[in-house]
Amino acid sequence: MAKTGADTPRERYRAQLREEVKQHAWQQIATAGASALSLNAIAKQMGLSGPALYRYFAGRDELITELVRDAYRSLADTLDTAAADGADLAGLARTLRGWALADPQRYFLLYGTPVPGYHAPEDTTAIADEIMRTLLGACAALAPAPAGTPGTPFADHLATHRDWVGDHPATPAALHRFLAFWTRLHGVLSLELAGHFTGMGFHPELLFEAELDGLTAPLS
Amino acid sequence: MAKTGADTPRERYRAQLREEVKQHAWQQIATAGASALSLNAIAKQMGLSGPALYRYFAGRDELITELVRDAYRSLADTLDTAAADGADLAGLARTLRGWALADPQRYFLLYGTPVPGYHAPEDTTAIADEIMRTLLGACAALAPAPAGTPGTPFADHLATHRDWVGDHPATPAALHRFLAFWTRLHGVLSLELAGHFTGMGFHPELLFEAELDGLTAPLS
């Protein structure tokens, strides 16, 4: 099952050193942001000199892509295990918040300001889709609105624009709920993590919970 | 009134060249992002060489700070004139969306991923406060909920945590509405501008309008 094929000592060493590089990179990102990531500094921290890291990463971009992949993987696993432990939509929301607060720059690496030229490779978007499916499942698992409740106009639009859903059997109302869930929680989280609430006096967690309340109730 | 005191020819020239630098900087930011902004490239584009720009900006950081200030000023003015033209909360929301779509990287410069070390100078946060006040005013101008409607729990919290409001006579419900307005619209906008909706098939504008509908109705 493990495709972590580290049979030969060389491959084992290689994998280990790559991990160590990534660990230093995360530390550097957390303290100075992703744009300030320096291969040279990492090499120096590890006791080797400059170009040595190019044996392990084709360049700065590949390292960052690898970090993005790991971050997506970490979030997907965190949400999946929470869901497996019986977390409902609200539980997943709090899990997401905890994950984001644990390392804001990691969250921003996934959902922050995009670099205009950069296009994410196929497999990272695949993990992003997995995350969406997990959350969408929790949205679909909520008790549906009582029969006769009129659907939202946007849900009607989603009923005919659900390419992104794949074969998930979610109702348009669930799709609308998922998009509201995603965008609202991202809105609160990203502004909080960016420090736009500091000095305002209120507790961001309470705003998060207030939004969550509106999200688990029937959508207006 | 105009503190734009460009009396002497030198000061006039200086101000003009600063503007030209900023114009090139915006162009460069729009195409490659703020992190890729290069003083050298701007100098080359303008026909002068490298260190010449240090007569006009103390460094890259001061240039970026100036751009942030201009961006805040632009957004504040755009919203203020819209409000002066009688725009209500929904109108201001659409104005905000138009402003953001016109130059996504400018929006991200204000509300995107923060640089861990950086602290915005006093005056930029003052303009940010002005923007908040404009939007808060539009929230307060909405028809209040019918008497007897129970306030949200978060509004109760805001009733005792309103340091940030200054002396604005907004009700706790209006404060809650403003925060929901800000975070929800930022959520939709930032994900849309970051390209996270591309390929999903639905129209982001309709999601924006759906969120706006929920925002102008009484909050849950």
Added chain:
DNA sequence: ATGCGTTCGTTAGAAGTTCTAACGCTCCAG
């Protein structure tokens, strides 16, 4: 156990970047 070849880490260097220092030139003010 002993080559031999792959892989590793090194230094050297090119092409960038920001930013400082020192030097003329130009233009404006008194």
Added chain:
DNA sequence: CTGGAGCGTTAGAACTTCTAACGAACGCAT
């Protein structure tokens, strides 16, 4: 018209990513 302030230049330091060439170490196969 002359002195000084301001402007733009080149030189250079200290960085960055990344390529190229070299020696050394390691492990696999014989």
